[in-house]
Amino acid sequence: xxxxxxxxxxxxxxxxxxxxxxxxxxxxxxxxxxxxxxxxxxxxxxxxxxxxxxxxxxxxxxxxxxxxxxxxxxxxxxxxx
Amino acid sequence: xxxxxxxxxxxxxxxxxxxxxxxxxxxxxxxxxxxxxxxxxxxxxxxxxxxxxxxxxxxxxxxxxxxxxxxxxxxxxxxxxxxxxxxxxxxxxxxxxxxxxxxxxxxxxxxxxxxxxxxxxxxxxxxxxxxxxxxxxx
Numbered sequence: 001x002x003x004x005x006x007x008x009x010x011x012x013x014x015x016x017x018x019x020x021x022x023x024x025x026x027x028x029x030x031x032x033x034x035x036x037x038x039x040x041x042x043x044x045x046x047x048x049x050x051x052x053x054x055x056x057x058x059x060x061x062x063x064x065x066x067x068x069x070x071x072x073x074x075x076x077x078x079x080x081x
Numbered sequence: 082x083x084x085x086x087x088x089x090x091x092x093x094x095x096x097x098x099x100x101x102x103x104x105x106x107x108x109x110x111x112x113x114x115x116x117x118x119x120x121x122x123x124x125x126x127x128x129x130x131x132x133x134x135x136x137x138x139x140x141x142x143x144x145x146x147x148x149x150x151x152x153x154x155x156x157x158x159x160x161x162x163x164x165x166x167x168x169x170x171x172x173x174x175x176x177x178x179x180x181x182x183x184x185x186x187x188x189x190x191x192x193x194x195x196x197x198x199x200x201x202x203x204x205x206x207x208x209x210x211x212x213x214x215x216x217x218x219x
Contacts, residue, residue, distance in 0.1 A: 028145070029145035033144055057110065061117050067152060071151065
């Protein structure tokens with residue numbers, strides 16, 4: 001009985017570690033993308049949630065990125081742009 | 082409900098489920114990635130890469146760590162490289178013209194006799210050739 005409980009505990013920890021590793025693999029680049037766009041990188045944590053990720057993705061796709069606005073403000077207006 | 086109706090219901094709901102899943106897992110991500118990649122300044126059709134299972138992850142990392150052309154526009158535009166001064170071949174060694182040729186600028190009234198036109202030194206009071214008085218006014 002004790003052995004079964006110990007095995008179950010080890011399995012739970014193992015599964016948690018694996019899930020965290022896979023989550024980190026996806027979160028790390030998304031964190032950086034959100035940050036470079038000018039938003040908080042913590043938005044990447046939302047991308048793990050099943051339905052929320054679609055909403056965040058669509059919002060992010062059509063939002064006005066602060067970093068882009070800043071870059072365009074620095075760009076001298078020439079060549080008719 | 083007879084078996085035919087039940088079968089149609091199952092098929093219909095399965096079709097609807099498939100459509101929704103396609104929309105959620107394929108269409109929306111592609112549209113979103115298309116917009117996102119386009120905004121970074123990279124070619125937007127790269128979004129189609131996420132149709133391939135592992136390529137989506139690669140795309141994510143590439144997007145996270147590559148340069149974004151849209152951000153660099155203007156700010157990181159490379160400074161114009163200054164043109165190096167043109168290297169001319171050395172001038173051929175012509176003999177220097179005599180320096181005496183330089184003071185040919187005539188000083189009016191002192192260089193030529195107004196009577197005969199002979200060249201004067203500029204210090205004589207009468208022309209050594211024709212004897213006409215050299216008047217400083219010309």
